[in-house]
Amino acid sequence: MLLNQKYKVYPTEEQKEILERWLQYCRQTYNSALLDKDRKYKQNKENYSRYDMQNQQTLDKKKYPFLKEVPSQPLQEVFVRLQKAFESFFRKDAKYPKQKKYKDYNSMTFPQFGFKPNGIHRYAMSFSDNGKLYNKKLGEIDILLHRPLEGTIKQLIIKRQGKKWYAIFCVERQALPPSIDTNRAIGIDVGLNKYAVLSNGLEIKNPRFLRKKEKQLKKAQRTLSKKKKGSLNYIKQVQKVRSLHEKVANQRRDFLHKLSYNLSKDYSVVAVENLNICGMVRNRKLSKSISDAGWGMFRNMLLYKCEKHGGLLKKVEPKYTSQDCSYCGNRVKKSLSIRTHICTKCGTVLDRDQNAARNILQKALEELLVTN
Ligand SMILES: [Zn+2]
Numbered sequence: 001m002l003l004n005q006k007y008k009v010y011p012t013e014e015q016k017e018i019l020e021r022w023l024q025y026c027r028q029t030y031n032s033a034l035l036d037k038d039r040k041y042k043q044n045k046e047n048y049s050r051y052d053m054q055n056q057q058t059l060d061k062k063k064y065p066f067l068k069e070v071p072s073q074p075l076q077e078v079f080v081r082l083q084k085a086f087e088s089f090f091r092k093d094a095k096y097p098k099q100k101k102y103k104d105y106n107s108m109t110f111p112q113f114g115f116k117p118n119g120i121h122r123y124a125m126s127f128s129d130n131g132k133l134y135n136k137k138l139g140e141i142d143i144l145l146h147r148p149l150e151g152t153i154k155q156l157i158i159k160r161q162g163k164k165w166y167a168i169f170c171v172e173r174q175a176l177p178p179s180i181d182t183n184r185a186i187g188i189d190v191g192l193n194k195y196a197v198l199s200n201g202l203e204i205k206n207p208r209f210l211r212k213k214e215k216q217l218k219k220a221q222r223t224l225s226k227k228k229k230g231s232l233n234y235i236k237q238v239q240k241v242r243s244l245h246e247k248v249a250n251q252r253r254d255f256l257h258k259l260s261y262n263l264s265k266d267y268s269v270v271a272v273e274n275l276n277i278c279g280m281v282r283n284r285k286l287s288k289s290i291s292d293a294g295w296g297m298f299r300n301m302l303l304y305k306c307e308k309h310g311g312l313l314k315k316v317e318p319k320y321t322s323q324d325c326s327y328c329g330n331r332v333k334k335s336l337s338i339r340t341h342i343c344t345k346c347g348t349v350l351d352r353d354q355n356a357a358r359n360i361l362q363k364a365l366e367e368l369l370v371t372n
Pocket residue numbers: 325326327328329330343344345346347348
């Protein structure tokens with residue numbers, strides 16, 4: 001699938017002058033090729049093709065050396081544009097191509113774009129080592145990559161819009177693998193009281209044996225704090241705490257392995273929140289339960305198990321997933337202690353975590369269907 005990604009560029013005054021001049025030469029080339037085509041057709045019903053135009057251009061460059069200032073690829077792309085204009089005319093999608101005025105001709109296409117590693121310059125336009133746009137005659141142009149460029153770059157268009165300049169990259173991205181079935185999708189909200197709640201309402205509790213072991217561990221830790229440091233009893237208790245710790249960790253890992261296995265087997269798309277676990281663990285109030293619950297471990301297990309089963313783990317931004325109503329989108333502000341979502345607009349009453357899981361699922365599906 002092909003997509004356009006647009007970024008603002010900041011040419012200097014000098015670079016703008018050059019770009020303006022190139023645009024002007026491209027526009028003149030377009031207009032004169034159109035005139036030639038009209039004339040040849042009217043005189044002898046002769047078809048003047050894109051290749052004829054290119055041959056003419058080679059001759060023109062000898063006569064008018066200033067044309068050589070424009071990189072040859074964008075100049076040749078002018079004929080591709082003219083050809084496309086005629087094609088849409090013949091398909092009755094557009095009117096007969098017209099002479100272009102200054103304001104109508106505001107972009108140039110660079111059909112090949114690459115990187116310029118170690119100073120090797122292969123394309124008319126490329127990224128330099130420091131991430132700026134680079135052309136031999138223009139030098140480096142500042143570009144603001146406000147979001148990452150994803151996919152394989154197929155071509156670049158430099159465009160003037162009013163007084164601003166833009167770089168539009170046409171990128172090719174992999175479509176969803178055919179094995180992905182968005183009808184078999186589930187959202188998961190990892191909670192504090194329950195381990196997780198699914199978008200279909202299923203609650204997953206921490207297993208009883210795990211809770212039991214955790215209780216034993218807490219008790220052992222309390223006992224340890226009462227013992228005299230360095231005493232024989234203290235050392236024995238340290239060993240007891242350590243072995244319980246290990247058991248809890250093992251049991252939790254088993255539990256998460258089984259849970260992630262079942263989810264990845266039952267569903268093609270599993271949606272979770274893209275939680276910043278490090279940031280959350282710093283929040284003291286939540287810290288214990290979160291680091292204990294092993295969220296990061298769970299997500300990693302899901303990631304590779306989903307892939308193994310031909311599915312997909314989709315992470316979404318957690319913003320407003322617990323606030324918004326999953327039925328009507330109304331924002332219902334609630335503190336962490338309020339466990340039920342009650343929508344004042346549509347009347348939905350839902351467990352807080354299930355509402356969040358439904359929102360997580362919806363966000364994931366929206367993103368998947370938009371980008372594919
Ligand atoms: Zn609602």
